[in-house]
Amino acid sequence: MLRAAVIGAGHIAKQHLAAIDAAPGVEAVGVCDLSAALAELTAERFGVTAWETDFRRLLADCRPDAVHITTPAATHLAIAKECLEAGSHVFVEKPIATSLEDLERLAAVAESSGRWLVEDHNYLFNDDVQQLLRLHREGRFGDVLHVEVQVDLPLFAPGSRFVDRHAPHPAMREPLGAVSDFLTHLSYLANAFVGPIRSASCQCRRDSPVATGAISEFKALVDAAFGTALLGVSTGGEIDRFRIRVDGSRLSAEVNLFEVGAILTRTRGGPKPLIPIRNMVGRGFSELRNARRSLSRKLSGGPGPYEGLWRLVAEFYARCDRGEAPPVSLDAIREVGRWVDVITHAACDNATVSERQPEAVGP
Amino acid sequence: MNVLITGASGFLGRSVTAAIVARGHSVIALVRDPERASTVLPSSVRLVEGDLRVPRSLAGALDGVDAVIHLAACVVGDDDEQLASSVVGAENLLAAMDAGGVRRLIYCGTLSVYDWRRAKSPLDEESPLESDLYTRDGYAISKTWQERIVRRWADAKGTQLTVLRPGFVWGAGNEETSGVGQPIGPLRIVFGGARPLPLTYVENCAAAFAEVLDSTMTIGQTYNVIDAARVTAWRHEGRYLRNTAAKGWRIYVPYLAGLTTARVATWFSRALYRGRGKLPGILTPCRYRARFRPLRFNADKLREAIGAFEAFDYDEAWRHCRLAPVGVATPTADTVVGEGVTA
Structure with missing residues (x-):
């Protein structure tokens, strides 16, 4: 049985926990939120045994095979990086990062750690x-x-x-x-x-x-x-x-x-x-x-x-179990990141913007 | 006494604030929109802008405060957002009270926290609390969790907590309660019309809060707040249609007929969708019971502690309602509407 944890207990976390609950071969073992009450409530509601207010303690205590990150986008990079380095696969709510550079940083950590990094492309x-x-x-x-x-x-x-x-x-x-x-x-x-x-x-x-x-x-x-x-x-x-x-x-x-x-x-x-x-x-x-x-x-x-989230989560864990690549590849995530980047720049500049390469970044 | 009230500009909050001011206390209203609040609260009330969901907005707000009356609960957004905001809001308030050294809290709970399936008549403070919480709606879940949090806080810190659980709070602008029935177009379906409603007129309920604030013997206690008048659902709906601009026809449906319909719908739903079916609240037996189950209610415990708190009997309350300025009591973001209670 694979072990899943969820960091962030807001509205979308409920959908992730329901999807984990419905997926075969996986169980939610921990929930984390800055609000102790919300973390405990969410854990109780979904029958999850452990809850925490510090995600590092969650990682250390629960040792999850995969972590779902459902916090605000600006926090994804820092949390996902530590989860990957702790040896967990990471399933991140969209948008995975707030810039192309942050996406590349995260992708570099995923590649060097040998863990899967998936952005929620549920629809x-x-x-x-x-x-x-x-x-x-x-x-x-x-x-x-x-x-x-x-x-x-x-x-x-x-x-x-x-x-x-x-x-x-x-x-x-x-x-x-x-x-x-x-x-x-x-x-x-x-x-x-x-x-x-x-x-x-x-x-x-x-x-x-x-x-x-x-x-x-x-x-x-x-x-x-x-x-x-x-x-x-x-x-x-x-x-x-x-x-x-x-x-x-x-x-x-x-x-x-x-x-x-x-x-x-x-x-x-x-x-x-x-x-x-x-x-x-x-x-x-x-x-x-x-x-x-x-x-x-x-x-x-x-x-x-x-329904797509349920299917994606089930497929993600099935492939994790078989040691296969996840249903949303890092290349696909990068490609979508470029779409978001080009469109964001075009909207901000009110101009036609062509694809750009991310600035060189370290991991 | 310096008293901070959350949810002061809401439906119940306005009356509670006025009642506390009338007793000579100094009131601080924690509000999200001081400009709007200033139009509905007495001018002597000090308005402090803050949002319970944002801890930094509470910094310093509770300095010098002697007691807090916590009425606020979130009603914006969907069930989950309401749940998160109400629970996190209570958590932040308690942290701010700790920081400000405030030791006295009067918390506004609800009858929705009871287990309406297991409760026996009369429903009182000893009735069992909901044991299958997550089958209930977001309002019941969030209020149950709010109460859990404040009780844990009081136990851990040795602070002075009183929990008041009002019944259906009604008054000008909120004359109809969700516990009567279900409007369908011009029809007002009244489930179990002969059953008594756990009503409390907003001014009576506010008076109970004010009395409790001044009573040391209520510390550490929990009280239901229900007016003494025995009013049936059928009668209240009739008065509502007669005394307000609302139009419609009352239709009587026996309580058991409605419950049987809900059970049959649930059975079919489970059979069709392998136990996972989802139905509207009115067709979900536990939620139907929480709104319409015929029980007797009493607030004897509260009356023993503070005496009769009702300044208005039922007929006087309706007359008083008609004198209230039209539109003032329009539900706001600080007004709670749930499956069981309007506060």
Whole structure:
């Protein structure tokens, strides 16, 4: 049985502990948080035997095979480095680091220690995204021309941590504010279909009446190796949506990760005038089927949109057990880091920015 | 006495603050937004800006304070955020009290901490606490943990703690309580209409806090705070519809019919989803019980300690409610709304 520990007992830690609980061959042996009460509460809630307020003591006492780091992004480097050096594999919440340089420092420690370092690319492992990736691998899209990844969430609604004046969400200290919290998700999803980023240009609106100066509407137009991508974050609407649309030369597919099911639009397969009719009828049936599946998911008590995290965590431990490389490679993490870096610079400079190499750093 | 109140600008907090001021104490209100608080609190109250979740914002706030009344609990964000904020907030407050040398704490708990399945009628301070805590909602979990933390602190430091557990606190702007039933469009489903509600009018509840502050014999004790008037759920909903701008029709559903529905829904959910199914709170038996189980309640222990604390009987409370300025009691971030109690 592999031993897992979780550092940081906030909201996302609950998802990690649930994923560990559901994964075969692994047990959570320790929880750590600066708040003793929160650490103890979380441990009690998930039946974890040990809790600590000092992660070094957790590492020494629990000797975990792997550590999940769910603290704010700015602390990831320091904590992950010590976990790797203590001999644990490390599974880090996104974003893994707040700069490309920090990512390289961490990757260097992982490589020198011979431990696995994984960034949480959970949505990549959701059923619907896996279906799109399968279609992509099978060549059903034809050439992938363009991908859109758009998150619509009322991030600046009253009561949101993103507009909390006293205890703001840690992402609000990052250059793109709330957008920084989602950019990794947008980037790994787009990267999976159109490959490495070459350049990006961004448009930002900062017109929220409650989050003064913060980016409220964000769009990044990306030129990537195999196509273009449009990444977006919108905070103004009231509908929660996480939309991915992949446009290929033969097939378009769209999913909403907060619901269930893909909608496919084909460009072949019958007399040309009848193809739109066939697609419309197909979309109608798909919507009905997806509505039933979405309702079932809500009532199932399962992971919901975090299904990908459960799958990724289970796969991570299965491969750890077999001594195989993890499901998210260090190269993939670096590639996504470059997406985030290029887009962040383009948004900050309000210019088109091309890929840059990280400055040379020591481990 | 210098008394610091957390959650002072909330629904209950405003009345508690006024009651403490009226007794001649010097009140310091720890608030996140002094500008807003200044519009709802007496001008004699000293406002200190601070956030219980941010320890550095509490530095020095408790210097010279003789007693703390802790009413604040977080209601923003989802269950998990509320839980983290309320628990961490209590932890930070106690650390600041240690730093400031404050030895007296009156903590606002809730009837939600009881085990409503095992409790026998009448529910009193000796009733068992929830044994299956994590099946309950975030409010019950966070209040149970808050109470655990303050009790441990009092035991460890030998400090003077009194725990008050109010029932459903109601008043102008918060006339309806979650313990009555479930609104569905214009329909007001009243579960077990004949059962008594553990109500406490906000001014009566505030008076209990003020009395307890001045009573040394309440130190180390736990009290339920429930008005003496016996009011059924059906009657309270009727008064609510008659006396406020709310519109709707009361529908009576026997308690057992609702509980049976919840049990059947849970059985189907478990069968369909191999034990993992998730249902709305009202269809989860333990949460349904915590809101609607027909029990008798008493606050005899509190009355023995401080005497009758109710300045308003039920009818007078409604008349008083109608005199309160409209809109002042709109729920705020300092107002707690959970499965069992509104404080």
